[in-house]
Amino acid sequence: MLKAAKFGGSSVAGAEQFKKVKAIVEADPSRRIVVSSAAGKRSGDDHKLTDLLYLCHAHLTYGVSCDEIMETIVRRFVEIKETLGLRYDVEADLAAFRARMNKDMPVDELVSRGEYFTSRLLAEYLGYTFVDAASCVFFRLDGQIDQERTYEAISAALKANGRILIPGFYGRLPSGRLRVMSRGGSDISGALAAAAVDADVYENWTDVSGILMADPRIVDNPAPISHITYAELRELAFMGASVLHEDSIQPVKEKGIALNIRNTNRPGDPGTMIVESIESDESPDRFITGIAGRKNFSIITVQKRNLNANHSLGQALGVLGRYKTPVEHITLGLDSFALVVSTGTLGENIYDAIADIKEECRPDGVDVQDGIALVAAVGRKMTSRPGISGRLFKALGDAGVNIRTIAQGADELSIIVGVENDKFETAIRVLYDGFAG
Ligand code: ASP
Helix, strand or coil: CCEEECCCCCHHCCCHHHHHHHHHHHHCCCEEEEEECCCCCCCCCCCCCHHHHHHHHHHHCCCCHHHCCCCCCHHCCCHHHHCCCCCCCCHHHHHHHHHHHHCCCHHHHHHHHHHHHHHHHHHHCCEEECCCCCCCCCCCCCCEECHHHHHHHHHHHHHCCCCEEEEEEEEEEECEEEEEEECHHHHHHHHHHHCCCCCCEEEEEEEECCCECCCCCCCCCCCCEEEEEHHHHHHHHHHCCCCCCHHHHHHHHHHHCCEEEEEECCCCCCCCEEEEECCCCCCCCCCCEEEEEEEEEEEEEECCCHHHCCCHHHHHHHHHHCCCCCCCEEEEECCCCEEEEEEHHHHHHHHHHHHHHHHHCCCEEEEEEEEEEEEEECHHHHHHCHHHCCCCCCHHHCCCCCCEECCCCCCCCCCCCEEEEEHHHHHHHHHHHHHCC
């Protein structure tokens, strides 16, 4: 058994969190490859080191001193070192880094140091060999990860050292310069590490006990999801559930590696297991895996007699494409169709887009309705059950929620309804109480 364990920013935020990480790593000798984020927030009003480093860069760009921010950063690292009695001379390395910091230092190099210094300290504390991401995570010229080279380097490093720790979030370009991934990118580094060594599990340690069935700001104490497929997770994430960096799924999915989201502060909780397919059914009565949604969509309804005899739909889609506005979903009738788009994405272009649609489609009428929220009930088990959508719509109707649009994914993995923005929370609660809890 071999496990890759990635610890997020809150898991390595300070010395107390380092102790929890050590206990987790030591509890299971198969956790032989560890990836670390930069120290994150210790409390609500604290700062992530990565944010502070981006702030340093902004100061340098405008010629404003970043001494004060650097002092805060140095204090964070020195506190961890001293509390845990580590030997690594982080002060000297930080001083050398500070001396090189000027407005010409590439921003990627600058912000990558959060992961670098956090990982140097954590590697010593765990007794793991530190393997710099600059020597094992490679980007191609086009900025994409060079998977082959990366996998080779990581698996060679593990073979040579037995137990390794790699800083997340950054890697090296062919030119030798460092490059960071997008925010939250340590999730990707962890996935690459797991895939490189063909781990049995990719554990993603964070500060929640897995993915919840609904947003806890809307539903009281939503149940955690114990098992979910990669496809379901994608639907939920697309509809607004923020869980993992979306690019972290592919490397592990490709290799059939299960992804387990765990809570560093409650290591006894099993968390959520994300897998390719689920055969056994632990909760046969629950046919919805999760509920998510987003507000602020517009429905553009175009009336035109005998749609099947003309090309209006294609023309309208072409217009929205020109304004770089993706269409979230489409409903189609005999004499009209409706396109749902994000209000913010279309923005002020709405007026030009409607004028273009009128000109190109020559419709009998066009109507725009703003203030629409989309709510998705996602569940692999909906495929095999008749009557589910009927029950969902009845529950919403009974609660006084007017449904403006309905869409079901072609794979029957989700049912999406459009409701008015001010009914968003009610719709989520009704679906959760009726079908998920
Ligand atoms: N430290 C980086 C960030 O804050 C990457 C990560 O934590 O995953 O985005």
